[in-house]
Amino acid sequence: MDYKVLLSSFERAQDLAGWSRQRTIHACLRAAIVDGQLAAGTRLLATRALADELGVARNTVLYAYDQLATEGLIRATPRGSVVTTLALAAVARPKGAARSATIARRVHGLRTLPRHGVEAGAFAPGVPALDLFPSLRWRRLVEQAWRSMGPAQLNYADVAGVMALREEIRSYLAASRGVRCEVDQIFVTSGTQASLEICARTFADAGATAWIENPGYVGALAAFRSAQLRTIGIAVDEEGLRPSGQDWQRHRPALIYTTPSHQYPTGGVLGLARRLALLEQAARIGALIIEDDYDSEFRYDGPPLPAMQGLVEDAPVIYVGTFSKTMFPALRTGYMVVPRNLVGPLESVLARMSPHGRTADQLALAAFLRDGQFGVHLRRMRRVYRGRRDATIAALGRHLGELGQVHGASAGIHMALRFAPGGPSDIEVAAAALERGVVVRALSAHATGLREHGWNGLVFGYSQVAETEIDGLVARLAETLGSRGKRQ
Numbered sequence: 001m002d003y004k005v006l007l008s009s010f011e012r013a014q015d016l017a018g019w020s021r022q023r024t025i026h027a028c029l030r031a032a033i034v035d036g037q038l039a040a041g042t043r044l045l046a047t048r049a050l051a052d053e054l055g056v057a058r059n060t061v062l063y064a065y066d067q068l069a070t071e072g073l074i075r076a077t078p079r080g081s082v083v084t085t086l087a088l089a090a091v092a093r094p095k096g097a098a099r100s101a102t103i104a105r106r107v108h109g110l111r112t113l114p115r116h117g118v119e120a121g122a123f124a125p126g127v128p129a130l131d132l133f134p135s136l137r138w139r140r141l142v143e144q145a146w147r148s149m150g151p152a153q154l155n156y157a158d159v160a161g162v163m164a165l166r167e168e169i170r171s172y173l174a175a176s177r178g179v180r181c182e183v184d185q186i187f188v189t190s191g192t193q194a195s196l197e198i199c200a201r202t203f204a205d206a207g208a209t210a211w212i213e214n215p216g217y218v219g220a221l222a223a224f225r226s227a228q229l230r231t232i233g234i235a236v237d238e239e240g241l242r243p244s245g246q247d248w249q250r251h252r253p254a255l256i257y258t259t260p261s262h263q264y265p266t267g268g269v270l271g272l273a274r275r276l277a278l279l280e281q282a283a284r285i286g287a288l289i290i291e292d293d294y295d296s297e298f299r300y301d302g303p304p305l306p307a308m309q310g311l312v313e314d315a316p317v318i319y320v321g322t323f324s325k326t327m328f329p330a331l332r333t334g335y336m337v338v339p340r341n342l343v344g345p346l347e348s349v350l351a352r353m354s355p356h357g358r359t360a361d362q363l364a365l366a367a368f369l370r371d372g373q374f375g376v377h378l379r380r381m382r383r384v385y386r387g388r389r390d391a392t393i394a395a396l397g398r399h400l401g402e403l404g405q406v407h408g409a410s411a412g413i414h415m416a417l418r419f420a421p422g423g424p425s426d427i428e429v430a431a432a433a434l435e436r437g438v439v440v441r442a443l444s445a446h447a448t449g450l451r452e453h454g455w456n457g458l459v460f461g462y463s464q465v466a467e468t469e470i471d472g473l474v475a476r477l478a479e480t481l482g483s484r485g486k487r488q
Contacts, residue, residue, distance in 0.1 A: 003045065003050060003053055025054070033068070041083060044065070047061040072084060122470075124461050125264075132381070134377060145367070156356060157357055157362070159356050160347065161189075162362040166188060168369035172369060172374070176297070177306060185339070191324060192292060192294075192322045193219050197227070199255065200226070203254070204229055206228035207228065208229055208254040209232055212233060212257045215236060216233065216259075216446055217259065217446070229254075231448065236266055240268040241274070255289075257292065258270070258292070259293075261296035264294050264295075265441065266443070266455060267409065267414065272305060279315055282316045290320060291318065291320065293319060294325075297326050299410065300382075300385075300386050300409075300411065302410070307319060309337060315339070316339065318336055320335075331361065388462045388463060388465060388466075389409060391462075391471065393415070395470050395471040399474045400474065403419055403420065403423060403481065414461040417457045418443065418457040419456045419457045426442035426443055426445075426457055429480060430445075440458040440477065
């Protein structure tokens with residue numbers, strides 16, 4: 001394709017007053033992909049080659065490609081950037097959209113997150129066994145909370161959350177995760193995503209550098225980019241986050257986001273030596289680590305490692321947790337544990353930007369923790385999830401055993417099947433599986449930058465799938481791959 005002709009045609013058809021060159025190139029390529037001029041599977045020119053052809057700086061083209069990758073329209077491969085098979089489904093461009101945009105530029109290009117509820121079947125990750133939650137007991141606690149509340153408690157609550165809940169969270173974290181904190185260091189939020197957005201906007205200035213695992217959680221990527229942070233994807237291996245010496249030298253971070261207990265999406269568990277090294281380096285340069293203790297409650301092969309936050313005195317760590325996986329997502333309750341020196345500043349920020357409420361739910365949750373029901377529920381879920389974990393491993397071995405290797409099965413409520421070199425496109429496999437009613441996520445779709453991460457495979461969330469159904473669902477998935485994925 002003649003990119004000069006493509007660009008000039010686009011410019012003639014659009015009102016580009018005030019547009020930068022990088023925005024124009026991004027919009028031109030985006031329109032060509034959505035309109036089918038650049039079909040799925042098309043390999044784009046290398047950034048340097050396209051920059052030379054158009055007579056612009058290479059960084060201008062890098063920006064355009066980065067935006068397209070964030071939108072899921074292209075993906076990085078060893079042979080270059082390729083238009084994805086999901087490009088047409090991922091974006092709908094109404095006529096005149098480029099001329100009548102009504103949202104801020106900082107949120108343009110944010111990757112679309114899965115629509116929860118639509119993709120809640122097997123094997124959508126991050127969905128607990130909702131049918132096994134003790135709903136009757138929970139309803140009684142909520143009713144008791146409402147009966148206990150007076151008129152004063154119908155007003156806005158403390159910006160840090162209801163004290164009774166914060167006290168129970170502190171006791172739980174100290175006993176189960178080795179977190180070291182006082183009650184005033186705990187802030188109740190509406191979930192992990194809300195916590196990440198608070199961190200991104202409160203603890204780093206626009207333009208500051210934030211690290212995120214690559215592949216990693218695209219919700220964190222969205223939070224950082226919407227706060228106008230410079231986001232750098234840091235390589236992940238089988239154990240988790242592995243920054244290089246060059247990363248520390250060239251991309252000095254203000255924030256470091258990591259999921260050390262069960263890396264999302266690969267499932268790696270960050271070892272003690274790496275945890276201590278990360279803490280030491282962060283403290284040395286004055287960076288804050290955001291420890292998302294994802295899936296820490298569920299570990300099947302040996303005791304869990306303690307949280308990074310409690311490994312050293314005054315660790316430069318903001319510890320983030322949620323009840324969405326241990327209880328149910330609609331509860332919309334999470335928490336942050338911040339270093340002592342940040343308590344006052346965060347209280348001031350939240351007082352201005354985030355009035356608190358939902359007092360009844362917080363009182364009910366405090367009672368659920370206090371009377372031992374939370375512990376009973378967790379123990380039951382560990383048994384259930386262990387059985388489902390084992391069934392998933394067995395089914396993957398039977399039906400997809402020669403396709404790749406299982407990662408991250410020792411903990412959490414998801415695992416990854418990493419394809420062997422030369423394996424099929426995980427994006428294409430995920431799309432084909434969805435047509436057969438099986439929801440799996442592509443590992444490559446969790447890229448957090450233009451850097452290649454080398455993870456090609458599928459993410460299996462098994463927690464909401466009955467043991468008796470797992471083998472048949474994996475067999476159905478194997479049918480989408482043909483005989484090459486099956487054992488002979």
